[in-house]
Each structure stands twice: as C-alpha cells, then as structure tokens.
Amino acid sequence: MAINIWKYSSPQTFYPLAxxxxxxxxxxxxxxxxxxxxxxxLLAPSDFxxxxxxxxxxxxxxxxxxxxxxxxxxxxWCAVGFAMNTRLSFxxxxxxxxxxxxxxxxxxxxxxxxxxxxxxxxxxxxARLTSELILLFLYIGFMALHAAIEDVRRADRAAALxxxxxxxxxxxxxxxxQWWNTLHQGASVSMxxxxxxxxxxxxGMLVMSLAAWMYAIGASLLRVRIIIAExxxxxxxxxxxxx
Amino acid sequence: MSWNSxxxxxxxxxxxxxVWGSYAVAAVCIAGEAWWLVRRARTLQxxxxxxxxxxxxxx
Numbered sequence: 144m145a146i147n148i149w150k151y152s153s154p155q156t157f158y159p160l161a162x163x164x165x166x167x168x169x170x171x172x173x174x175x176x177x178x179x180x181x182x183x184x185l186l187a188p189s190d191f192x193x194x195x196x197x198x199x200x201x202x203x204x205x206x207x208x209x210x211x212x213x214x215x216x217x218x219x220w221c222a223v224g225f226a227m228n229t230r231l232s233f234x235x236x237x238x239x240x241x242x243x244x245x246x247x248x249x250x251x252x253x254x255x256x257x258x259x260x261x262x263x264x265x266x267x268x269x270a271r272l273t274s275e276l277i278l279l280f281l282y283i284g285f286m287a288l289h290a291a292i293e294d295v296r297r298a299d300r301a302a303a304l305x306x307x308x309x310x311x312x313x314x315x316x317x318x319x320x321q322w323w324n325t326l327h328q329g330a331s332v333s334m335x336x337x338x339x340x341x342x343x344x345x346x347g348m349l350v351m352s353l354a355a356w357m358y359a360i361g362a363s364l365l366r367v368r369i370i371i372a373e374x375x376x377x378x379x380x381x382x383x384x385x386x
Numbered sequence: 387m388s389w390n391s392x393x394x395x396x397x398x399x400x401x402x403x404x405v406w407g408s409y410a411v412a413a414v415c416i417a418g419e420a421w422w423l424v425r426r427a428r429t430l431q432x433x434x435x436x437x438x439x440x441x442x443x444x445x
Binding site: 184185186187188189194195196198199202203206241242245248249252253256257259260358362365366369372373376 | 387388389395398399400401403404405407408409411412415416419420422423426427430433
C-alpha cells in the first residue's frame, strides 16, 4: 500500500508526526555526538603540523557544512512553497533558518579561534570567510524580513524570494577556495580524490557531521511544531475577533 | 588513547583556549537554542487561543 505523502503536507497532520519524530532525531544526535567527541578528542592523535589545535575541526567543519546544507534545504522548501502553494513548506523554511544561522555563527566563531593560532589572525577578508559571513546575514535577513511583514502569507513569500536569490551564495562559498586565492585551505574531503587526513580524524569528523545533521532535523521539527501552533492560535484569534 | 594524563588532555598542547573555546561556543549556542525553543513552547501553552481554545486542533 502506498503511503500518501500529500496527507502530511497539511500542517494539522504534520504536527503530531513532527512531535513523534523529533525526539528520535535529537536522541540520535546526542549518541552520535558522544561517539564523535570520543573519537575526536580521545582517540585521534595530534596533527604533525598543527598539534592539538586541529581538534577544532570536529566542530568547525560539521558546522560549516551544515550552515550551507541547511540553507539549501531552506531554499528548497521556499521553492516548493512557490511551486505548490503549500503553507507547510514556508513554515519548514522558517523553522530551519535559526538553526542554520546558529551553525553559520559556530562555523565563523570556531574558524576565528582556529585562525588565530594557525594563521596568526582572527579574521581576514578573504573569499571563503567573507562569503560565509554573507550567509549569516542572509539567514538574519530572511528572519528579519519575515518578522517585519504583518501578513503571514505575504511574509512567507517575500522571505522565500530572498532565500531563493541568496542561494547563489552557497556555491560561491563552496568553490571560493578554488576560484580565488584564499588564506583558507582547500577542501580536505572531496568526492573525486582521497581525503588529505588520517582516517580516524576523518571518521570523527563524519560522525560529528551526522550528529549535527540529526540535531538540525530534530531542532527544526520542534520549531515547525511551534510555528504551526502559533499560526493556528493566531488564526483562531482572528476568527474570534471577526465573529 | 592519545593522552598520558588528564592534565595533558585539558592543556591541549598549549591550545586549550582555542580548542575548548570552540567546543564551549558550540555548547552554549545549542543550549541557547534549546532554551529558546522551550520558552517559545511555554509561551504558547500559557496563552491558549484568544477565543479560549486549545492551541492546536488535532485531526
């Protein structure tokens, strides 16, 4: 029997489903984070060039990956919202934005803490760092624009348009280290060649990335529930006021 | 295990401020988001719909 996915595109039916799924994702995130921290902080050896400063990688790289990935997912839901005119898609985009902004902030902050001991500076205006900072401003702009427009459906559409236009920044961030001469190093992990790091370090980084991924899903499911309930409450209030 | 003592672990080869600073900022951010989510959910429960109805209509 085929499962009717359209059934879950309605906020009322998605609300309990999100409530059931969120604890699983958050629990999985906690377990993966513990395993990842164990590998990264206790098992992995120190780096022959950077000593133990490299251990920032277990926070920095997962946060940076998620900052870009969450933005793409957010832009995807905005596009679905425009194409299908589904309310839930816009709510999903709105639910993802704070978590994406959080990961972007963590990536920038830990990058700064990593830059000081290895490059000798907290910040440089190179392409990778600058485009990642623009990503943070895009997240903040998306949330601020949404909050500034009174009519929720108009706010959904205006903010979604901003998110879609801003999506061009994601490939710019990703390829910045190839397109321009940056202080930031190139990708340590890519699909086309073997990774330039010890496998235990790589495993730790991948486990932490999975943890960050699960956390992002769990946190945005919890937030989308709050958004659904808030809008329901608001609609009830409007209906009550009109009658 | 790549450490000989707990002191060595916490010292991080002289990079304690940078390494633990990174882990701390991530922990604080995640705790902050959790706190914010809980607060938003509580506000919602404390204020059932303006017409006195419960917050969400279950199907």
